[in-house]
Amino acid sequence: MNINLTLIGQSITFALFVWFCYAFIWPPLVNALAERKKQIADGLAAAERGAHEQELAAKRAADQMKKAKGQAAEIIAHAQKRATEIVDEAKDDARTEAERIMAGADAEIKQEVNRAREHLRKEVVALAITGAEKVLKREIDSKAHDGALKELAEQL
Amino acid sequence: MSGEGQTSSEYIKHHLQNLTFGKFPEGHEHAGEWGLAHNALEAKEMGFWAIHVDTMFWSIILGVLFLYFFRKVAKKASSGVPDGAQNFVEWIVEFVDGTVKGAFTGRNAMVAPMALTIFVWVFLINFMDLIPVDWLPQIATLIGHHVFGMDPHHVYFRVVPSTDPNATFGMALSVFALMIFYSFKIKGPLGFASELTLHPFSSDNKIVQLLFIPINFVLEFVALLAKPLSLSLRLYGNMFAGEMIFILIALMYGGGLALGIFGGVLQMGWAIFHVLIITLQAYIFMTLTIVYMDLAHQTGEEH
Numbered sequence: 001m002n003i004n005l006t007l008i009g010q011s012i013t014f015a016l017f018v019w020f021c022y023a024f025i026w027p028p029l030v031n032a033l034a035e036r037k038k039q040i041a042d043g044l045a046a047a048e049r050g051a052h053e054q055e056l057a058a059k060r061a062a063d064q065m066k067k068a069k070g071q072a073a074e075i076i077a078h079a080q081k082r083a084t085e086i087v088d089e090a091k092d093d094a095r096t097e098a099e100r101i102m103a104g105a106d107a108e109i110k111q112e113v114n115r116a117r118e119h120l121r122k123e124v125v126a127l128a129i130t131g132a133e134k135v136l137k138r139e140i141d142s143k144a145h146d147g148a149l150k151e152l153a154e155q156l
Numbered sequence: 157m158s159g160e161g162q163t164s165s166e167y168i169k170h171h172l173q174n175l176t177f178g179k180f181p182e183g184h185e186h187a188g189e190w191g192l193a194h195n196a197l198e199a200k201e202m203g204f205w206a207i208h209v210d211t212m213f214w215s216i217i218l219g220v221l222f223l224y225f226f227r228k229v230a231k232k233a234s235s236g237v238p239d240g241a242q243n244f245v246e247w248i249v250e251f252v253d254g255t256v257k258g259a260f261t262g263r264n265a266m267v268a269p270m271a272l273t274i275f276v277w278v279f280l281i282n283f284m285d286l287i288p289v290d291w292l293p294q295i296a297t298l299i300g301h302h303v304f305g306m307d308p309h310h311v312y313f314r315v316v317p318s319t320d321p322n323a324t325f326g327m328a329l330s331v332f333a334l335m336i337f338y339s340f341k342i343k344g345p346l347g348f349a350s351e352l353t354l355h356p357f358s359s360d361n362k363i364v365q366l367l368f369i370p371i372n373f374v375l376e377f378v379a380l381l382a383k384p385l386s387l388s389l390r391l392y393g394n395m396f397a398g399e400m401i402f403i404l405i406a407l408m409y410g411g412g413l414a415l416g417i418f419g420g421v422l423q424m425g426w427a428i429f430h431v432l433i434i435t436l437q438a439y440i441f442m443t444l445t446i447v448y449m450d451l452a453h454q455t456g457e458e459h
Contacts, residue, residue: 002174002176002199002200002202002203002206002322003204003321003322003325004176004178004202004203004204004205004206004207004208004322005178005204005205005206005207006174006206006207006208006211006212006320006322006323006326007322007325007326007329008326009207009212009322009326010211010212010215010317010322010323010325010326010327011326011327011329011330011333013212013215013216013219013326014273014277014326014327014330015330017219017222017223017273017277018266018269018270018273018330020223020227021223021226021269021270021272021273022265022266022269022270024227024230025223025226025227025230025269025272026230026249026268026269026272028230028231028233029226029229029230029233029245029246029249030249030253030268031233032233032234032235032242032246033235033246033249033250033253035235036235036236036238038235039235
């Protein structure tokens with residue numbers, strides 16, 4: 001219970017400890033705490049911003065999806081229209097082509113008939129001439145005359 | 157656990173005597189020499205020029221332990237995910253910081269570190285009270301007897317520095333010095349003087365006011381002196397009483413098996429209760445220091 005030098009010693013020790021704590025312990029710890037607080041605050045803000053952006057992106061994506069769907073439907077309708085058009089065109093083309101071919105064939109047949117008729121006519125003429133010649137030759141011989149006529153008739 | 161040939165009274169007295177190093181007084185066989193006091197009377201006769209080796213030893217060891225641990229953590233403190241030690245230290249720092257921010261309105265970067273030092277240091281010092289009262293003194297006796305060749309009866313050893321009024325007064329005096337320093341610095345000599353003399357009684361009449369000044373001064377000066385006194389005595393008284401109870405309980409171990417077991421239960425109960433007390437005392441010392449520093453930093457007249 002004696003008051004002695006210990007008093008002074010304790011005061012000095014206490015002052016030194018306080019100084020050490022003040023100089024080397026308190027600042028780094030408090031700085032670390034403040035920095036972490038800031039980091040957490042920043043992180044939370046960033047997370048909030050991210051969530052907001054994600055929401056916006058989802059909205060944008062939905063919009064684009066809708067637009068794309070619309071476009072696709074349009075394209076399909078267009079294509080279907082075009083397809084029917086093409087089919088119709090093809091039908092028309094085929095019909096005209098068929099008509100054209102039929103007309104060509106008709107004309108050819110007619111031509112062929114004409115040609116055959118011409119040929120026949122020529123042959124008939126030639127036969128008539130030959131017959132006439134033969135008749136003229138056989139005027140002397142009536143028997144022979146008959147025979148020639150028969151022949152002619154056969155050839156007709 | 158009173159040793160052989162020791163009465164209960166001797167046992168208690170032995171436990172309450174500090175290991176004192178000082179100058180032997182006139183009339184002693186070693187008069188004029190420095191050395192360890194052999195008994196309470198010699199320690200008393202050494203007067204002021206003596207030092208309590210045990211008090212200084214434990215308070216410095218514990219203080220250095222605190223500073224070393226906190227410095228180690230502070231050096232690699234990062235704002236990233238804290239490890240266990242850093243978490244623990246940050247918990248204490250934030251607690252102290254919160255208390256300082258709540259009670260201290262001035263601007264002084266020194267108050268918070270001081271509060272931290274007081275809180276942890278006083279807590280550690282008080283914590284020594286929870287170590288069974290005979291362990292460390294017995295070890296000290298063995299060391300003193302076998303290493304230094306001392307008479308084992310002369311090896312006094314008190315392990316709880318806060319049961320030594322020198323320790324608590326020493327801290328309170330430092331706080332008091334800071335209070336006076338900042339009162340002068342912040343309020344100025346005139347402001348400080350007016351704070352001491354113009355309250356609590358004041359009058360618009362100059363002559364009446366002049367009469368009030370000495371009365372005010374006496375009141376305020378006593379109030380000022382009471383601050384460090386109450387600060388240190390509160391801690392000292394509480395810890396001294398706590399230690400005394402531990403010593404009394406320890407006496408029971410010498411009284412047979414039944415009393416010994418009863419003493420063991422009592423010691424455990426008191427120790428558990430004491431955990432609360434030592435923490436509370438450390439907290440009170442810290443908080444009052446913060447409040448006193450706050451008073452020293454107040455410039456307003458709001459009283």
